[in-house]
Amino acid sequence: MCEPAELPEYNMLFRKLRSISPLSEDEKHCLLTLPLHVRTIGPDQEIVREGDRPAESCLVVEGFTCRYKFTAEGKRQIFSFHIAGDVPDLQSLHLKVMDHSLMTLTPCKLAFIPHQSLTDLMRRCPRIADVLWRDTLIDAAIFREWMMGIGRRSAETRIAHVLCEVLVKMRAVGLANGHECDLPITQAELGDALGLSTVHVNRSLQELRGAGLIEWRRGALCVLNWEGLKKAGEFDPAYLHLNAEHENAVA
């Protein structure tokens, strides 16, 4: 048996929160009191469904998940991708009924946290409440950035942008080495996130590859020219509001 602090579920949560706000030792210890129920789940599984009233929130410990919803005509819009450390349905703490669904994209290890435990934690440690609120606000900032992309930017720019975003987020929680990270999602999923058809995602990716900006094979993204990709994606990480003080801070 190992110490709570070493368990990957606590570790990822800690890394995530530290990436958006400095945490004291006290606050770190506070986090370790959270009861987490870990569950392993396959790819393409629903975690929470639109209309549900969850009594717990889910921390991603391993794998990739996404939020999404379907149009009346059956078209899917993906609202966000989530990586280890994220708590994609934290909002259900204050919005009781889910207005969208949550699913795994890859096999995942998820840790479920009862809302009651979160409420207790935040009462004992108001600073953590602030950090969690901040996290939901950053979520909203990312939605805005995606809106901007979908509404006003070209397919190629959009794709470059989201690739930058994923890499920076992965780096912030220590899941990237250099300019490489896992990205085990399909082009169709990327299309559903960016409001593009699979075919067009494919052709735009070829442009980015052709320009020597990226490689992306077997679920691994490798950015060959970071400055070039940033420029192609009009990417400025300010909207991610990352904690500049900590070691994994972005370039």
Added chain:
Amino acid sequence: MCEPAELPEYNMLFRKLRSISPLSEDEKHCLLTLPLHVRTIGPDQEIVREGDRPAESCLVVEGFTCRYKFTAEGKRQIFSFHIAGDVPDLQSLHLKVMDHSLMTLTPCKLAFIPHQSLTDLMRRCPRIADVLWRDTLIDAAIFREWMMGIGRRSAETRIAHVLCEVLVKMRAVGLANGHECDLPITQAELGDALGLSTVHVNRSLQELRGAGLIEWRRGALCVLNWEGLKKAGEFDPAYLHLNAEHENAVA
């Protein structure tokens, strides 16, 4: 001189918060202790600019405002419209640097609230902190809904949807009579919000008018066929998470 409770600034804030969560008399009185500095401002004026570090948040008392940002190529994306009762930059409480700008669309009466006062209020009255957090989460839900529209719905559907949204929000704070409300924005602004060109907004509006769903002249929107417009916009108000208990609750 009139009682604080009757001043429109306190009244609109109260109505807004009540529209998303029940408020006790105590909490209502708590709100009245907030120091507000009211200012009147013309149309098309910047309130806060991307990069700013505001020390206060702004409550819309009268008029319409919007959040927005420009692409590298100078295209504007509007992220949200804000009506009386909204506090569009509440988030600056936890995200110090603005990642987008805020401007008036019409002449406005704005009430500025120092962050410190908000922090004090929330310490004294944690329920209000919860309601404000909830408000920022509803904001995010609206972003998701707009993303869905921009990414996956036709121009006509998008427009119908946002018109439904505005009417419901106006009704929730008592600013609509029946199926009519003010909507003093231009078609160009609507286009920037929905990722459409002005020309296409115009033609799509003609469809909606032709179908007998709406009238929209001289800054006033009149919905002639609510059920029809809801259907045309695939509109389901669940994502607005309005407080069903209170009198102005939606049909």
Added chain:
DNA sequence: CGCCTATTTGATCTGATTCAAACAATGTGG
């Protein structure tokens, strides 16, 4: 090997953009 899923390519079509110009409404100063 054979199956299933993901990527890639080609051809065609279309919703929406762009450009350009006319028209309507509102406001302003003389």
Added chain:
DNA sequence: CCACATTGTTTGAATCAGATCAAATAGGCG
């Protein structure tokens, strides 16, 4: 009260980014 400027709406025509349809190729895996 009217000429004129300004801003917003409307119309028409040409064009294009991206969708759709259809089929071929390539990986991964039991």
